[in-house]
Amino acid sequence: MSSTAHGARARARIEVTAAIKDAARRQLAEEGAARLSLRAVARELGLASSALYRYFPSRDELLTALIIDAYDSLGAAAEAARDAEAGAPPVARWVAVCEAVRRWALAHPHECALIYGSPVPGYSAPQDTVPAAARVGRVFFALTAEAHRDGALARSDLPAELAPEAARMAADLAPDLPPETVTALVAAWAELFGLVCFEVFGQFHRVVEEREPFFRHAAERLAHGVGLRR
Amino acid sequence: MSSTAHGARARARIEVTAAIKDAARRQLAEEGAARLSLRAVARELGLASSALYRYFPSRDELLTALIIDAYDSLGAAAEAARDAEAGAPPVARWVAVCEAVRRWALAHPHECALIYGSPVPGYSAPQDTVPAAARVGRVFFALTAEAHRDGALARSDLPAELAPEAARMAADLAPDLPPETVTALVAAWAELFGLVCFEVFGQFHRVVEEREPFFRHAAERLAHGVGLRR
DNA sequence: CCCCGCGCAAGAGCGGTGCTCTCGTTTGTG
DNA sequence: CACAAACGAGAGCACCGCTCTTGCGCGGGG
Numbered sequence: 001m002s003s004t005a006h007g008a009r010a011r012a013r014i015e016v017t018a019a020i021k022d023a024a025r026r027q028l029a030e031e032g033a034a035r036l037s038l039r040a041v042a043r044e045l046g047l048a049s050s051a052l053y054r055y056f057p058s059r060d061e062l063l064t065a066l067i068i069d070a071y072d073s074l075g076a077a078a079e080a081a082r083d084a085e086a087g088a089p090p091v092a093r094w095v096a097v098c099e100a101v102r103r104w105a106l107a108h109p110h111e112c113a114l115i116y117g118s119p120v121p122g123y124s125a126p127q128d129t130v131p132a133a134a135r136v137g138r139v140f141f142a143l144t145a146e147a148h149r150d151g152a153l154a155r156s157d158l159p160a161e162l163a164p165e166a167a168r169m170a171a172d173l174a175p176d177l178p179p180e181t182v183t184a185l186v187a188a189w190a191e192l193f194g195l196v197c198f199e200v201f202g203q204f205h206r207v208v209e210e211r212e213p214f215f216r217h218a219a220e221r222l223a224h225g226v227g228l229r230r
Numbered sequence: 231m232s233s234t235a236h237g238a239r240a241r242a243r244i245e246v247t248a249a250i251k252d253a254a255r256r257q258l259a260e261e262g263a264a265r266l267s268l269r270a271v272a273r274e275l276g277l278a279s280s281a282l283y284r285y286f287p288s289r290d291e292l293l294t295a296l297i298i299d300a301y302d303s304l305g306a307a308a309e310a311a312r313d314a315e316a317g318a319p320p321v322a323r324w325v326a327v328c329e330a331v332r333r334w335a336l337a338h339p340h341e342c343a344l345i346y347g348s349p350v351p352g353y354s355a356p357q358d359t360v361p362a363a364a365r366v367g368r369v370f371f372a373l374t375a376e377a378h379r380d381g382a383l384a385r386s387d388l389p390a391e392l393a394p395e396a397a398r399m400a401a402d403l404a405p406d407l408p409p410e411t412v413t414a415l416v417a418a419w420a421e422l423f424g425l426v427c428f429e430v431f432g433q434f435h436r437v438v439e440e441r442e443p444f445f446r447h448a449a450e451r452l453a454h455g456v457g458l459r460r
Numbered sequence: 461c462c463c464c465g466c467g468c469a470a471g472a473g474c475g476g477t478g479c480t481c482t483c484g485t486t487t488g489t490g
Numbered sequence: 491c492a493c494a495a496a497c498g499a500g501a502g503c504a505c506c507g508c509t510c511t512t513g514c515g516c517g518g519g520g
Contacts, residue, residue: 009488009496033348034264038478048499050480059478110348118263118340118347118431130436162447165440173437186438187425187448193433194424195417201348206360207403208416210395217392218417221455238517239467268507278470280509289507 017055019045021069024062025111032110033063063114068132070111075135077104082139090147090228091220097139098192098219105196112200116193137189141174144185147228148177154227156180181227188222195219247285249275251299254292255341262340263293293344298362300341305365307334312369320377320458321450327369328422328449335426342430346423367419371404374415377458378407384457386410411457418452425449 023044027036038059042049056062081100085093105112115133147153158166158180166179174182195218198204199211208214253274257266268289272279286292311330315323335342345363377383388396388410396409404412425448428434429441438444 051498054497113348118343133433159443159447162443165444169438183444183447187451190424190428190433191421192424193428194420194422197427198420198423203363203420207399208395209398210392213389213392214395214413217389217413221417225451225455281469284468
């Protein structure tokens with residue numbers, strides 16, 4: 001009984017927790033984070049609203065769980081795109097990953113808003129979400145590191161005032177990449193999400209119409225800026 | 231009497247409206263858009279909550295007014311930075327405007343979240359906000375157009391699949407600029423706000439530490455990507 | 461100049477929210 | 491087998507956005 005000692009209970013708990021997250025995710029996709037209501041989730045599950053507090057201590061904790069899941073989902077989509085083009089030249093893989101990120105964001109706009117839009121509650125707990133958030137970034141770093149090993153990475157220079165910070169970032173994030181590449185990667189990462197969020201949040205409304213080729217071209221330029229040349 | 235026919239009444243109305251917006255802006259800065267409460271605004275003004283509905287038909291309408299004001303405030307900050315360096319070379323002016331945008335966003339994080347973060351209510355009215363939103367963009371377009379007139383703009387090429395869309399955007403936004411420049415400008419605009427929002431929303435936490443030189447360098451690279459060379 | 465009417469603020473009230481506390485019941489384990 | 495921990499339900503608190511009704515007071519046309 002020790003393996004399933006509290007196994008039945010624990011399994012039920014896991015199932016209910018997952019059901020709560022599923023219902024919440026559904027509501028999130030339909031209504032957005034601001035409209036996500038614990039009571040509505042409870043109603044959908046046929047539970048009393050107070051029962052949910054056995055599983056999540058607050059609405060914000062539930063949102064945090066959804067945030068982590070969203071990061072994971074996005075990271076998985078990016079990794080899949082990277083691996084799908086394992087043999088392709090670095091720029092093509094880079095663009096493929098960027099397009100996967102964009103597709104994920106367009107398919108899950110509210111999840112995208114949850115993780116890259118404004119922090120929803122007063123202030124969310126960033127600590128739990130940090131490892132999950134890093135997963136997407138790692139895809140770009142790994143891609144670039146591979147290109148670097150293959151000698152397909154152009155180098156550039158860096159203003160002196162940025163050299164120490166670039167060295168520190170490189171040591172933290174990718175010791176095998178040149179500091180100016182790491183700096184460019186971090187900037188490209190932020191710029192990519194600027195492009196994606198602008199489209200998802202409607203800032204391109206009546207500005208950019210043919211968004212796919214526009215985005216592809218922008219992603220290619222980002223790759224070029226990082227130093228990928230083919 | 232025609233000019234001030236309902237003048238006394240109208241003036242009072244304008245004053246109260248402004249007081250409501252001021253109080254709301256204060257709460258927005260302290261608590262964020264999600265926590266902005268009509269009742270709290272009414273309490274701060276010593277009014278009954280129902281009285282506010284004489285001035286704004288709903289909470290979302292009040293938020294829309296704040297959004298427009300925020301766009302205006304940001305646009306004014308950008309214009310001031312552009313005009314402050316009227317004689318400087320284009321790249322320096324570009325970077326100055328970028329830094330002004332960043333400073334504004336860091337000083338008004340919740341306003342920044344309001345306009346560039348996820349849409350707060352179920353879905354806000356974009357139509358009223360479109361002209362205000364364009365104001366910041368115009369600063370970058372005007373700057374680049376000036377550089378173009380002075381012959382300080384490098385040209386680049388564009389993939390064929392993007393040519394029609396680039397021509398359309400150029401016709402809409404800046405007929406005096408080459409289409410590939412307009413395309414690059416729109417992308418740079420989105421990328422700039424990616425950089426700014428990532429910093430404001432905390433995505434650079436424990437990643438980028440020396441953010442000013444990092445941002446300046448990124449802004450210079452954006453200028454270079456648009457074609458500004460000096 | 462005066463009185464009518466419109467604009468305004470107040471209050472009560474509806475349905476909703478997050479969250480807490482209490483109270484039976486179930487359930488797995490020592 | 492009995493005990494304790496986990497659990498669900500329900501009532502209740504304070505707050506929210508929003509509506510409706512009521513009564514007051516000031517502005518402006520006769």
